[in-house]
Amino acid sequence: MTAYTEALRPAVTPLLAEDEELLLVTPVTTDGGTTEDVDVRDEVRNLAGVLLVAHPGELLRRATFGRAVRGPASATAARVHAAVDGRKGESASLALTGRRLLLLAVTTTAARGAVTYAVEPLLEVPRAALTGAGRRGVVLRQRVVLHFADGSSCALLVGLPSHARALVAAV
Numbered sequence: 001m002t003a004y005t006e007a008l009r010p011a012v013t014p015l016l017a018e019d020e021e022l023l024l025v026t027p028v029t030t031d032g033g034t035t036e037d038v039d040v041r042d043e044v045r046n047l048a049g050v051l052l053v054a055h056p057g058e059l060l061r062r063a064t065f066g067r068a069v070r071g072p073a074s075a076t077a078a079r080v081h082a083a084v085d086g087r088k089g090e091s092a093s094l095a096l097t098g099r100r101l102l103l104l105a106v107t108t109t110a111a112r113g114a115v116t117y118a119v120e121p122l123l124e125v126p127r128a129a130l131t132g133a134g135r136r137g138v139v140l141r142q143r144v145v146l147h148f149a150d151g152s153s154c155a156l157l158v159g160l161p162s163h164a165r166a167l168v169a170a171v
Contacts (some may be wrong), residue, residue, distance in 0.1 A: 002024065002025070002159075002160075002162065002166060003120075004025055004026060004159060007115075007117065009025070009118065011119045012025060012095050012102075012104070012119055015036075015095075015119065016097060017099070020098060021099050022097055023103075024163070024166055024170050025094070025095045025096075025168055026082040026093060026094055026158040026160075026166075027106075027143075027158065027159040028084055028090065028094040028103070028158055028161045029084065029092070029105075029156070029157045030081055030084050030085045030156060030157070031068040048112050050073075054151065055147050066126075068081060068154065068155045069152070069154050069155070070154075071151060071152025071153065073150075075148070075150050076129055076150050076152055076154075077152035077154035078154075078158075079125075080101075080125065080146065080154045081156075083103045083123040084103060091106060091107070092106065093106045093119070094158065096171070099127050099128065101124070101127065102124055103122040103123040104119040104121060105120040105122055125148075128149065130146060130147075130149075131147050131148060132146075132148050132171060133145065133146050133147065141161040141164065142158050142159065142160055143156075143164070144164045
């Protein structure tokens with residue numbers, strides 16, 4: 001159990017069923033990998049644009065980070081990625097229970113030396129839909145790839161490498 005899990009437990013517990021066990025909570029952000037296939041024509045245009053200080057394109061991003069999402073836009077992985085990516089700089093967390101994977105919006109309030117957390121559910125995925133997890137990345141040791149029953153997968157960055165190890169072990 002991580003310290004982050006214990007800190008957020010009071011805020012997450014009201015979202016759980018009476019007999020549902022909270023296994024882990026970790027901060028989460030989207031991975032830097034691509035979410036779409038690389039189109040050669042677009043890449044040639046982007047390469048020309050790099051010379052004019054434009055966006056370097058998906059090819060460089062994919063070569064650097066790999067794929068963040070595998071599967072169609074309707075897949076579970078795409079929905080998970082979109083829920084986290086939709087936070088745009090605001091805090092999101094992943095909570096894993098014996099029954100489901102929850103993505104949560106987290107609001108932190110500090111007053112008079114006390115820190116409190118409020119959470120709002122962004123997405124819920126049944127645990128049966130989560131078929132596996134693996135750590136990927138040498139430099140980004142907190143990178144975790146989640147695999148889903150529909151054949152899709154999603155790469156996310158969790159708070160710390162120790163959170164990545166705990167998440168993979170819990171799945």
